[in-house]
Amino acid sequence: MNVHDTRLLMELQSVSVRFGINEALKNIDLPIHQHEICAIVGDNGAGKSTLVKVLSGYMQPSGGSIVWKSQDVSISNLRAANALGIASVFQHPEFCENLDVAANLFLGKEISKGRWKGFMRDDSAMYTRAKEVLNELSSSIRVASSMQELSLGQRQTVAIAQTLLTSPELIVLDEPTAMLSVIQTAEVLSYMKRLREQGLSMVFVSHDLPDVFAVADRVIVMRLGRVMGDHKVKDTSYEEVIAEISGVIQPNDLTSAGVKAARNSQVNRLRTQHKLIERALQMNEEA
Numbered sequence: 001m002n003v004h005d006t007r008l009l010m011e012l013q014s015v016s017v018r019f020g021i022n023e024a025l026k027n028i029d030l031p032i033h034q035h036e037i038c039a040i041v042g043d044n045g046a047g048k049s050t051l052v053k054v055l056s057g058y059m060q061p062s063g064g065s066i067v068w069k070s071q072d073v074s075i076s077n078l079r080a081a082n083a084l085g086i087a088s089v090f091q092h093p094e095f096c097e098n099l100d101v102a103a104n105l106f107l108g109k110e111i112s113k114g115r116w117k118g119f120m121r122d123d124s125a126m127y128t129r130a131k132e133v134l135n136e137l138s139s140s141i142r143v144a145s146s147m148q149e150l151s152l153g154q155r156q157t158v159a160i161a162q163t164l165l166t167s168p169e170l171i172v173l174d175e176p177t178a179m180l181s182v183i184q185t186a187e188v189l190s191y192m193k194r195l196r197e198q199g200l201s202m203v204f205v206s207h208d209l210p211d212v213f214a215v216a217d218r219v220i221v222m223r224l225g226r227v228m229g230d231h232k233v234k235d236t237s238y239e240e241v242i243a244e245i246s247g248v249i250q251p252n253d254l255t256s257a258g259v260k261a262a263r264n265s266q267v268n269r270l271r272t273q274h275k276l277i278e279r280a281l282q283m284n285e286e287a
C-alpha cells in the first residue's frame with residue numbers, strides 16, 4: 001500500500017525529542033500531504049503531544065530535520081509556524097472571558113482603521129470578518145456573545161476559527177474533541193471535513209478511534225516514541241490499529257476476546273458518529 005500518493009506539504013525526517021534521558025520521539029519520519037486529514041493515535045505517553053508540539057513550532061526537535069514545501073526549515077516558535085502557514089489548537093484553549101467572541105477571535109491581531117492605523121480598532125470590520133469565519137464552521141455562534149455563554153464545543157469552534165484568520169495551509173489540533181459531547185464532537189468533525197474539502201490539511205491527535213475512522217484519511221499509530229503504523233483509513237481496520245497501539249505482535253492475539261470486544265464497541269460508536277456527522281453537515285447546509 002502506498003499512502004504517499006498526494007503532494008507533500010510537510011515532512012519530518014528522523015526527528016527525535018529528548019527530555020534528559022527520556023526519548024519522547026525516536027527518529028520519526030512523517031510525511032504530511034496536501035488536502036489530507038491525518039490522525040495521530042497511541043496510548044498514553046506514546047509521544048503524540050510531543051509530535052504535535054514539534055509540528056506546531058511550540059517545541060524544537062533535539063535531532064532530525066523538518067521540510068516544509070520542499071524547503072528545510074527550522075520552526076522556532078508559533079509565530080514562525082504561522083508565517084509558514086501552520087496554525088495550531090492546543091488542548092483547553094484559553095480566552096478572555098469578559099470579551100465577546102469577535103474580540104477573542106482577533107485578540108492581538110485587531111484590525112485598525114483611519115489615519116491613525118494601529119491605534120483605532122475597526123470593530124465593524126472585525127465583526128464582519130468574524131461572522132464570515134464563524135459561518136464557515138458553525139451557524140450557532142453569534143459574534144457578539146460573551147465567551148461565558150458558549151458551550152465547550154462552541155469554544156473549540158472559536159479556537160479553530162482563530163486559526164482560520166491566519167489563512168493556514170495546515171492546522172494542527174491536539175485532541176479537538178476531548179471533553180465534547182457526542183453532538184458537539186459530530187459538529188467539529190463535520191467542519192473538519194468541510195475544511196479539508198476547501199483544500200486545508202489537518203493533523204489531529206485523538207484517543208477516539210470512531211472519530212478517527214469517521215473523519216481521517218490517514219492514521220499514524222505511535223507507540224513508545226516511534227511510528228508503528230502509517231495507514232490509509234480505508235485500507236486498515238480497528239483490529240490492526242488497536243493491535244499496533246497496544247503492541248500486540250502475535251497474529252493469534254489479534255483475535256483475542258479483549259481486542260474483539262474493543263473492536264465491537266468502537267464499531268458501534270463509529271456508526272453513531274457517521275450518522276451525527278451527516279446530520280451536522282445537513283443542518284449547516286440548511287442554515
Ligand SMILES: Nc1ncnc2c1ncn2[C@@H]1O[C@H](COP(=O)(O)OP(=O)(O)OP(=O)(O)O)[C@@H](O)[C@H]1O
Pocket residue numbers: 019022023024042043044045046047048049050051
Ligand atoms: N516536558 C516534559 N518533560 C519531561 N518529559 C516529558 C515532557 N513532555 C513529555 N514528556 C515525556 O515524553 C513522553 C511522551 O509524552 P507525550 O505527552 O508526548 O505523550 P502522549 O502520547 O501525548 O500522551 P497522553 O496521551 O497521555 O497525552 C512521555 O514519557 C512523557 O512523560
